[in-house]
Amino acid sequence: MNIYDIAELAGVSIATVSRVVNDSPRVSERTKQKVRTVMDENGYTPNVFARGLGLDSMKIIGILCPDVSDAYMATAVAHLESRMHEHGYDCILCCSGFEQSVKEKYVSLLLEKRIDALIMVGSTYAGTGEADKNTKYVRDAAKQVPVFLINGYLDCENVSCAYGDxxxxxxxxxxxxxxxxxxxxxxxxxxxxxxxxxxxxxxxxxxxxxxxxxxxxxxxxxxxxxxxxxxxxxxxxxxxxxxxxxxxxxxxxxxxxxxxxxxxxxxxxxxxxxxxxxxxxxxxxxxxxxxxNRVEELCNITVDNMMKALLGEKAEVTRNNRIPCRLIKRCTTDF
Missing domain, CATH: 3.40.50.2300 (Response regulator)
Known part of the structure; x- marks a missing residue:
C-alpha cells in the first residue's frame, strides 16, 4: 500500500494525500477525514516522500559537519536534531572532513536530496571569513536553500551565522x-x-x-x-x-x-x-x-532563524548572530 493506492481509494490526488499527511489548511476537514479513514483502514504509514509530494517540501534538513566524533560537533548535532524533530523535520547528517573537494561533494549530495535547508556546523565552512574561492560552494548552495552556519561567519545573502565571540x-x-x-x-x-x-x-x-x-x-x-x-x-x-x-x-x-x-x-x-x-x-x-562558547545557544538561535525562513518570514532572519563566550573557572587557573 502506497500513496498512489490511498489517493485512488479516497478519490483524490496524491498531492491532496500529502497535504492531509501534513495537516495543510488548504484541505477541507471533510476531505481530511475521508483520506485519514482510508489510511487507517489500510494501515498506511506515510513516509517522508509522501509528505513532500505536492508541497515542494520534504520536511528534511541537511546537517554537515567535519567530524561527528568531535565533542563539540556531537553536542551540536544532537541538539539540532532534537530541535528539528520538535518542529516535525527529519535530518540527514553528512561528515565531510576538512578536504575542500569532499566538503563540496557532500553539499551537492545533500542538495540532491531536496532538503529544505542546510546547516553547516564548524568554522571550516567559513574559510578565512573572506569572499574567497573556498567558500564559493557555500554561496552557491545559498542560492538554492537557506544556509545556516554555526561557529563561523560568512557575509552572504541567504546565509545566517551564529557564533561565539x-x-x-x-x-x-x-x-x-x-x-x-x-x-x-x-x-x-x-x-x-x-x-x-x-x-x-x-x-x-x-x-x-x-x-x-x-x-x-x-x-x-x-x-x-x-x-x-x-x-x-x-x-x-x-x-x-x-x-x-x-x-x-x-x-x-x-x-x-x-x-x-x-x-x-x-x-x-x-x-x-x-x-x-x-x-x-x-x-x-x-x-x-x-x-x-555556548554551543546549545548557538543551535537554538540557528533553529529559530531557520523556522522563520521556512515559514516565509525571511525579513525576520538575523544573519549575523555573535554571542559572548564565558570562562568557566575550575582548578587550572589562578585568576
Whole structure:
C-alpha cells in the first residue's frame, strides 16, 4: 500500500494525500477525514516522500559537519536534531572532513536530496571569513536553500551565522593571565579555520595591549590528540612557557598531561585554559578551566532563524548572530 493506492481509494490526488499527511489548511476537514479513514483502514504509514509530494517540501534538513566524533560537533548535532524533530523535520547528517573537494561533494549530495535547508556546523565552512574561492560552494548552495552556519561567519545573502565571540574570549583570558604575572603564554591550536583565526587574533591583541611581544615559538600548531600534545611538549626542551591558552579542551588536557609528567604544580607553575567547556574539562585531573562558547545557544538561535525562513518570514532572519563566550573557572587557573 502506497500513496498512489490511498489517493485512488479516497478519490483524490496524491498531492491532496500529502497535504492531509501534513495537516495543510488548504484541505477541507471533510476531505481530511475521508483520506485519514482510508489510511487507517489500510494501515498506511506515510513516509517522508509522501509528505513532500505536492508541497515542494520534504520536511528534511541537511546537517554537515567535519567530524561527528568531535565533542563539540556531537553536542551540536544532537541538539539540532532534537530541535528539528520538535518542529516535525527529519535530518540527514553528512561528515565531510576538512578536504575542500569532499566538503563540496557532500553539499551537492545533500542538495540532491531536496532538503529544505542546510546547516553547516564548524568554522571550516567559513574559510578565512573572506569572499574567497573556498567558500564559493557555500554561496552557491545559498542560492538554492537557506544556509545556516554555526561557529563561523560568512557575509552572504541567504546565509545566517551564529557564533561565539572567540576574539573577545581569548583577549580577556590572555589579559587575565598577564595580570597575574604570566609572561610566556603558549598558544596551542590545531587548525587555521575562521574560529581559530579569531582566537589567535584575540591572543595577539592582548599581548600587544600589555606591551608584550608576539613570539612565533609560543604559537604551536599540533594535532588535537591528548598524548600527541603531551609528547610534543615533552620533546620541545627549548620551549619555555608559564601558561597555556588552548583552542580546544583536548589540547589543554594534553598540556595537563605534560605538566603532570614534569611534576609541575597546576596552576602555580603552569596556568592552563581550554576551549569549548566539553566533558573533557571535568574528566581531567585537575579539572580544567575552559571557555564556554555556548554551543546549545548557538543551535537554538540557528533553529529559530531557520523556522522563520521556512515559514516565509525571511525579513525576520538575523544573519549575523555573535554571542559572548564565558570562562568557566575550575582548578587550572589562578585568576
Amino acid at each position: 572567540d576574539y573577545q574570549a581569548t583577549y580577556h583570558v590572555t589579559s587575565q593571565m598577564i595580570e597575574t604575572g604570566r609572561r610566556r603564554i603558549l598558544f596551542l591550536c590545531d587548525s587555521r579555520s575562521y574560529s581559530a583565526t579569531q582566537k589567535l587574533a584575540g591572543y595577539e591583541a592582548a599581548l600587544k595591549a600589555n606591551g608584550l611581544p608576539v613570539l612565533g615559538d609560543l604559537k604551536l600548531y599540533v594535532k588535537n590528540r591528548i598524548h600527541t600534545v603531551r609528547d610534543i611538549l615533552l620533546e620541545r626542551r627549548d620551549l619555555r612557557f608559564d601558561s597555556v591558552l588552548a583552542t580546544d579542551d583536548g589540547l589543554a588536557v594534553g598540556a595537563i598531561k605534560y605538566a603532570n609528567a614534569k611534576l609541575l604544580k597546576i596552576p602555580e607553575d603552569l596556568c592552563i585554559t581550554g576551549f569549548n567547556n566539553s566533558a573533557l574539562s571535568i574528566c581531567s585531573d585537575p579539572e580544567l578551566s575552559s571557555i564556554d
